Structure formats: C-alpha cells, structure tokens
Amino acid sequence: MAMIEVRDLTKYFGNVLAVDHVSFSVDKGEIVGFLGPNGAGKTTTMRILTTYISATSGWAKVAGYDVMQQSREVRQNLGYLPEQVPLYPEMRVEEYLHYRARLKQVDRRQRNRRVEYVLERCRIVPVRRRLISSLSRGYRQRVGLADALVHDPPILILDEPTSGLDPGQQQETLNLIRELGQDHTVLLSTHILPEVEEVCQRVIIINQGRIALQDRLSQLQRDSHIVLEVKAPEQEVRRLLQQVEGVRAIQSVPVEDGADGLCAFQIETCDNRDLRLAISERLLRQGWPIRRLDLKRQSLRDLFIQVTAGRASAA
Ligand SMILES: Nc1ncnc2c1ncn2[C@@H]1O[C@H](COP(=O)(O)OP(=O)(O)OP(=O)(O)O)[C@@H](O)[C@H]1O
Ligand SMILES: [Mg+2]
Numbered sequence: 001m002a003m004i005e006v007r008d009l010t011k012y013f014g015n016v017l018a019v020d021h022v023s024f025s026v027d028k029g030e031i032v033g034f035l036g037p038n039g040a041g042k043t044t045t046m047r048i049l050t051t052y053i054s055a056t057s058g059w060a061k062v063a064g065y066d067v068m069q070q071s072r073e074v075r076q077n078l079g080y081l082p083e084q085v086p087l088y089p090e091m092r093v094e095e096y097l098h099y100r101a102r103l104k105q106v107d108r109r110q111r112n113r114r115v116e117y118v119l120e121r122c123r124i125v126p127v128r129r130r131l132i133s134s135l136s137r138g139y140r141q142r143v144g145l146a147d148a149l150v151h152d153p154p155i156l157i158l159d160e161p162t163s164g165l166d167p168g169q170q171q172e173t174l175n176l177i178r179e180l181g182q183d184h185t186v187l188l189s190t191h192i193l194p195e196v197e198e199v200c201q202r203v204i205i206i207n208q209g210r211i212a213l214q215d216r217l218s219q220l221q222r223d224s225h226i227v228l229e230v231k232a233p234e235q236e237v238r239r240l241l242q243q244v245e246g247v248r249a250i251q252s253v254p255v256e257d258g259a260d261g262l263c264a265f266q267i268e269t270c271d272n273r274d275l276r277l278a279i280s281e282r283l284l285r286q287g288w289p290i291r292r293l294d295l296k297r298q299s300l301r302d303l304f305i306q307v308t309a310g311r312a313s314a315a
Contacts, residue, residue: 001028003155003185004049008058011044011209018044020209021058026202031181033200033217034189037308041209042189043083046159049187050080063155075104078155079148083163085140089133093124093143096132097150104151118146123172138169145176156180158188162195174199193300197221203300205307212307223298226267226276229255232288234263240282241265246273262291 004026011019019041026032036042047053049060051071060067063077088096097115106114119125122142127135132143141161148156161177162170170192177186178199190196196203197217204214213220230237234252241250249268256264269275276293283290 002026002061003028003030003063004187005061006045006049006058007060009045009048009055009060010057011041011048011053012056017209019048019055022206022209022211023058024204024211024214026185026187028185029181029183030202031177031186031188031200033196033203034187034206035191035193035196035203035304036189036206036212040206040308042206043159045206046080046157046187046189047082049074050078050082050157051075076151077153078157079151079153081141081144081148081156081158081161083159085144085147087132087140087143089131091132092129093132093135094119094128096143097146100147101150106151114150114152118149121149122146122176138165141165141169141173145173149180154184156184156186156188158186160189160191162190162192170195193304197300205304207308213303217300220300220303221297222272224272224274224295225298226269226274226279227253227292227294227296228265228267228279228290229262229292230265230283230288230290231261232263232283232286236286237263237265237283237288240286241267241279244275244278244282246270246275246278259291264292 002025006025007023009019009022022045034042048055049062049067051067051074054068062074065073065077067074091099094115097118098111101111101114119128122145124139124142124146127139132140145161162173165173174195177188180186200217202216205212238250241247246269247267248270251266253264253266255262274295276295280290280293
C-alpha cells in the first residue's frame, strides 16, 4: 500500500523550475533514499509533501490524504525533520517538545508519555533541561527528530538527518532510523551514499527537478563488470574476449599506472555473469600474463555520478 504517492508534481519559483513532473511512490514500511545533487529539488519536493509550500501542478498524497486539500490530516500522519531545524533557542528541550506536542494536538493525557518516549528514543534525556541555544548541532538535530516523532506519525520525511553530525552520532542516527523503519515509512534525503546502502531498500535519484533513476538497491547493485589488465597485444586480446561465451561488451580503458606493454579492459557480461575463470583460462592458454582480473559491482556512487554527470543543477 502506498503511504506516499506523488504524480507529475511540478513546482516553479518564479521562472525557476525546481521540480519537473516528478512521480514516485513509497510503500508502507519502506525506507527510501531520496538523492540528488545540490539544487536538484529534494527539499522542495519534501516541503510540498509536508504541506509547507504548494505545488504549481500535479498532486501528492500522504497516508491517502491530498497534500493540498487535506493538509491537517497529512500533518497528523507525518513527522518532518526539515533541512534547517526551526527550534526556539530560548526554550528548554522538554519544554519545547511539550509545546510541539500541544501544537500537534497530542491528547493532553498522552503528552507526558509521548515526550518521555521521544526523549528516550532520540537519546536526549541527559539534555532535557538544557536551553536549546546551548546545544551542539548534533543534539539540536536529535531534538528535531524527537519533534518529528512526538505525535507518533506513521510516516517520516527526513531532510538530511545526519548532515553535520560527527561519525559516532551519524551512526547512532542511522541506527535509530533503521529501528524506526520497522514500524514507520521513511523518506530520507542525504548526500552520504554509504548511509543509503546501509539503511535504504530503495533509492530515488532526482536531477534538475526530474527523476533520473528509481529502483531497489539490490537491483541497482546487481550490475557488475569485469576489469582485466593483461600483458598482450590489445587487438588480439579483444578478439579473444569476443569469443568467450557470455561476453556482452568490451571496452578499452586506461591502464591504471600506465605500465608499458599492458592493456586494460572493462568487460560486461550477459546477466552479469562472473566469467573470470573462462577469461583467465583463454588468456593463459595464449601465455599472456594477467596482472588484474576483478569483478566490480556497481557502486551507488558510480551510479549517482553516471545519472547526474554533466548536468549539475544551477544553485
Ligand atoms: N524559496 C525559493 N525561491 C526561489 N527558488 C528556490 C526556493 N527554494 C528552492 N529554490 C530553487 O529550487 C531549486 C531546488 O532547490 P532544493 O532546495 O529543492 O534543492 P535540494 O535538492 O534540496 O538541494 P540541496 O542538496 O542543496 O539541499 C534550486 O534551484 C533552488 O535554488
Ligand atoms: Mg535540500
């Protein structure tokens, strides 16, 4: 069941096209990474989904409610961690969370319990009586996450939840997101790709306002190629590789350190078959020494650069 559904969403700021006919959906229980270069339209899309700004055209539903027509229901069903967490610096942490819970119409009798729960869950019990202005960035980020959770929403929209955190806090936040993913639907944006590989089941890459790619992570990482470096005449190697059953494409690439007499190839195979043995047997039969024969999986970083390359978004 789709908890977030976006169709042909388009947003102009004046004549800047920030989001351009974007369509995607996020199913119940999924953790989806929303990626893209700076200025791609991630925050804008998230702000439309969370009802903070309206779209120019297209529509979006959150928990089945229309973001334009039913903004109250949408807000009840989602927790939002914005890119810049708007906190009241002169409030104490627990006072702020109580205030936010009241604003979000958490039942008076539930409020204490919910605030205690999110203080624990976001590991901010030790700073509960501190003024928000005195907190480090990482702790402020956690208070922002506690705020997103305080009304117990089934859907979380997190805009760069780990940006600016130290590696330890980053990992802690990731663990928390993974935990939350067990009973929440999560859409999160980040520039830290290993994070996505760690917690997300699916990725959506947006570039210049348009979806450049969306797929399950397992599917994306399925793609692999073989890297070969061999000491032999290039054309002859190429001819021989073409005869190996299952080879789909052969591309010459530069030899890593430019060593003399070597030639290097990137080999794609049908169904990503691992043909290293077949290839090495053929080459050895010719007596050609092999320096390198690797199977390389497609990394999210390579994929990201591929689908966004040369089309960097304007700031
Ligand atoms: N309020 C605004 N007024 C005018 N233009 C805006 C406004 N907000 C965003 N934009 C423009 O819309 C485009 C998309 O911006 P957005 O903030 O959605 O990108 P992003 O993907 O979140 O980038 P980042 O990774 O840097 O956070 C950019 O060109 C940006 O300059
Ligand atoms: Mg952004």
